[in-house]
Amino acid sequence: MFDTLREIHISDIDIRDERYRISPESENISFLSHSIKKMGLMNPPVVRPMDDGKFILISGFNRIKALQQNNESKVRVRSTDTHIDDYHCLLFAVATLAFKRPLTQVELIISIKRLSRYLDREDMTKISSAVFNTQLAQEFIDDLMNIGSLPSPALKLIHTGQLSLKSAKKLVRLDLDAISFFLDIFSKIRASASVQLELIQNILETSLREGVHPKSLFQELNLPNPLDGETVDMAIRTHHFRTLVFEQRYPVLSRTRQAVQDKIASVKLPGTIKLIPPENFESRKYSISFTVKNHEEFEKNIQHLTDALENMTLREILDS
C-alpha cells in the first residue's frame, strides 16, 4: 500500500491540503532545514497521488516546508497506491506519528476529531492501541471530541500549555460567549492547571451568584479588567487577575485577610519573625515563628517579641 518509493517535484505537492495533518505547524523549522542540508532527508514523506497528477501529504509537512526553505525542487517520497481511501490515509498519518513518539494532547484531539468522521467512539476505542499506541477509554474519547469542538484558539492554547485539558473540559459545558470569554482570558495569562480551574470556578460562581453572564461580570461589577491593558509581564498580570477574581468571589474573606495583613505589617516585627493568621480565620490560632542561626539571634528575637507585648495593635489582632 505504501511501498512505492519515487522522486517527485515539490511543486506537485498541494501543501495547502492539510486533511491528514494532525500536528500543529511548527513555527521554527530552521533546525530541521539545517539537518536536511547536512545529513539529507532520513525519512521520506508519505504522499497520496490524486487524479489530477498532483499529490497531497499524509506525513512530512514540516520536512516539505524545510526542503522548500532549502530551495530544493525535488523530493523522494513514499507514495500510496491510487485506490487508497481517506480513512486509511488518516489512520496511517496518526499511526506513523504515534509509534514514533507519544502524541501530544492537541495531536490526539485533532486525530480523534478527524477519525470521528469514519468511526464511532466504540470502534475508536477498539482500534486505539493499534493506531494511537495507547488504549483510550470511551469517556476520554468523548472528552477529546468535545474539546476538539471548542472554537479557536482553544487548541492553540492547549498546545502552548495555557489551557489544560481539565480546564478545556470545563469550558465545553458553557455557551459560546462564555467559552470565547475564557479563551480570551487564557490567551492573556499563563497559569498552572489548578489555577486555571480556580479561575474558571470563581468566575462562574461569582457570575451565577450575581445573576450576570461571565462575559459581562467585570462591567456589571464596575471593575477594570487587568487583562484589558498592555500591562507588565504575563506572570504579574496573571497574579493581578487571579487576585481580582478571588476578591469578587470571596469579598469579605479578602477584605478581612487584607485588613489583618495590614495590621500585622503595622506591628513592624523584624523580618525574621513571622506572624501567620489562622487559615481562613476559622480557628483562633495564630502562629508565630522565627528562625535563628545562633543563640545571639535567638536572644534578639525574644527581645523583639518581648517589646511587641506592649504593642496595642498586636493585642488587637490576637484578641479580636
Next chain:
Amino acid sequence: MKIETLFMDNLLPLDDETEYLISRIHLKPQKIHDSGEVYDFINQADDPVSLAKKTLYITQNKGAVIRNCPGTCHYTCCDYTILHTGTFCTMDCAYCILQAYFHPPVLQYFAGLDQIGQELQAVFRQNKIFRIGTGEYTDSLIWEKVSLMPEFLVKTFAGQKNSVLELKTKTVNIESLISLDHNEKTIMAWSLNTPEIIRSQEKGTASLTARLEAAKQAESKGYRLAFHFDPIVIYPGCEDQYKKVIQKIFEYVRPETIVWISLGTFRFMPGLKAVIEKRFPESTLCYGEFIQGLDNKMRYFKPLRIHIYKEMIAGLKAYAPDVFLYFCMEDEEVWEKCLGFFPGKERELGRLLDQCAAGRCNLNRALI
C-alpha cells in the same frame, strides 16, 4: 412527592403496622429478599436521588435503633439521641445533606413498633434524661398520614418522665397526633426559613405560614414547641427576612411554650456541592463565601456567621428573652461573641438542653 414504587422486605411480617402503611400508600409491594435489589433499582436512574424519593422500601432496622447524634469534631454538639425510624425524605430540599450522605439514598421505613417500644422502655428505665428525636436521617412526620408510628411514639413517651420526644419537621402533618394525650413529653419542632428560601430551596415542604399555623394548633393542644433555623442561608437582605420570620413566630405562638430554638448556618460536606449543582442548577446556595471548616465541612466564613447570628439573636431576645437559644455545631468564638457564653465542658450543652426539657416538659428534675 408521591410514592411510585413500593418494595418490602420479604422477611417482614404483615401486621397491623405494615398493613396500615401499605393500605394507605395504595401500591402493591414488591417483596424482595435482598436490599441490593432496591439499591440496584435506584442506581440505574440518571438521577438516583429523585427516583429514591419516589421509591419506598419497608424494612426492619437491622442496626442500632437508638444511637447518639454523630456531631463532628471541633464544634459543640447538642448530644441528641436519635431514634432511627427511617432514612431519607420525600420532600426535596436543595441543601439536604441526605442526598450525599447515603450512597445511594434509599427511602426506608423501619417497621417494628414492638422492637422500638422495647428499646424505648430500656431507655425510660435509665436514671438519666434523654432528648430523643427521629429527625436526623429523615423528616419526623413525612409518614404521619400513612403510618401508625408517630401516634405510637407520642403515646409511648406520654407514659414516662425521663425523656422527651422531639418530632422535627417541615410538614404540617399533625392531624393524627393533635388529640392525643401527650403528657407534655412530645416537642413538636419545625425547621424554619425565610419564605424566599422555602420557595426556592425547599421543594415540596409546607409554607412558613402553614408551619406556624400547625405550631399554633399544636400549642393549643398543650404540645411543647421548638424551632430550628437550620440551615440559615446568607444572601442579600437575609437579615431583615429572618427577622420577619422571627416576628411571625410570635404572632402565632407564645414564648412560654417554646422549649428551645436552635440556629445553624448552612454547612455541607464538599461532595454535596456537585449534587446540588446537578439537581438544582438554578440554586446559588453553594456560591456564598464558604471556607473549609475544621471538620472539613464547608461553612460560611466565620464573621458572616457571627453577623447573621447576632442579628437573629437580637430579634429572638426581643420577643422571647427567656427561651433557650443554642447553636448547632458552632465553636467557642461564635458562642461567646453571639450568646455571651460557651458551654465548654463536655456534654454541657446537652445538660443545658436537658434542663430546658425538664422545666418545660415536666420531666423528673432529680435526673439532671
